[in-house]
Amino acid sequence: MSTDTGSESPFASAGDVDRKHLIGRVFVGMCFLSTLVGIVALGLLLADVAYESWGWVTWEFLTYPPSRTIENYLPGGRGAGIFPALIGSILLIALTAIFTVFLGVGAAVYLEEYAPDSRFTSFIEANISNLAGVPSIVYGLLGLAIFVRAFQLGSSLIAGALTLTLLILPIVIVSAQESLRAVPDSQRRAAYGVGATQWEVIRDVVLPSAMPGIMTGTILALSRAIGETAPILMVGAATSMFTAPYSLTGPFSAMPMQIFDWARLPQDDFQHVAAAGIVVLLTVLLAMNAVAIYIRHRFETQL
Structure with missing residues (x-):
């Protein structure tokens, strides 16, 4: 063999x-x-x-307006800081959060729960995903053309917030859709089985279950928006302001713009001031991320 x-x-x-x-x-x-x-x-x-x-982030730095004289930032000076830009960034991101939550979550709920499964819906979802990768300067030009000129809002706080909303809206919609898809269909069917309407199912079953993912994605998107410079530069944000923003339709500044203004000044000591501004900006970013983690943990423990 x-x-x-x-x-x-x-x-x-x-x-x-x-x-x-x-x-x-x-x-x-x-x-x-x-x-x-x-x-x-x-x-x-x-x-x-x-x-x-080190040694430049002081209480005076957080509570005083900026100055072009480096002696004002030194110990014993009259005091100078980042206060107007800090308040401007907080107001800017707060308005952006309001617009983004309503528009982004509303669009995600419609696409996932109400829109029929058709080619047109798939076309919309594909374009939303593509918009998430568009450079931020493009959104800045769009905000300049629509909000500043067409709607005649000028270089205002609300124009900057709407422009940042356009920037992060695709990201929020995509993350909210993924969170809604993660809710088991068995929960929907159980709610329908006890006689709930579609809106009641969405309000009482789907949204509470998807809320941790929605809020986490939204706050992380806002963390990206607060550090953006190109969009607010295009809508006319001031590089330096000596008073905090007092109106939604008035001029404003933000921390990235103020840091950029300090970094381009010729005196070497202004590099320390710019670094102090970066520390303040990073602290705000870390605080926002900590809020996202807390919200996610809180909603997960309640489910």
Whole structure:
């Protein structure tokens, strides 16, 4: 009885197993190094900002308007800081949050719960996903053309908020849709089974279950918006203001604009002031992210 010596064994040899394990370890090492590059770069950046801003973030810096004279920022000076830009950023992001929550969550609920499954709906969803990758300067030009000129809102706080709303609206819609899709259909059917209407199902069953994901996605999108410079630059935000914004239709400034103004000044000490502004901006960002984590945890424990 002849045997076929040329056929391969169905069992892998020890050398093949060792080679696959080696490839796997190399791949894991490459992934780890890729992650390490980002973490080290971020750590070095934060360390440099912390070093440059050490001793410059004071109570006077948070509560006084800016100045072009570096002596005002030094200890013993008359006092100068980031207060108008800080208040402007808070008001700007608060208005953006109001517009974004109503428009973004409303659009997501309509597309997921009310819109029929058709080619037109798929076309809309595909375009919303594509809009999430459009550069921010394009939204700035759109805000300039629509809100500043067509609606004649001028370089106002509400024009900046509406422009930032356009910027993050696709992101919020997509994240809200994913959160709504994650709600099991069995919960919807159970609510329909006890006689609830479609609106009652959405209000009492779907939205409470999807709220952790919706709020987390919304606040993370707002965290991106608060650091954007190009859109508010295009709608005419001031680089420096000496009074806090007092009207929705009045001029405004924001922390990214103020930091940019300090960074381009020739005196070396203004680099420390700019670093102090970056620390304040990062603190606000971290606070917003902490709120997102808290809201998500709170809603998850209530479900």
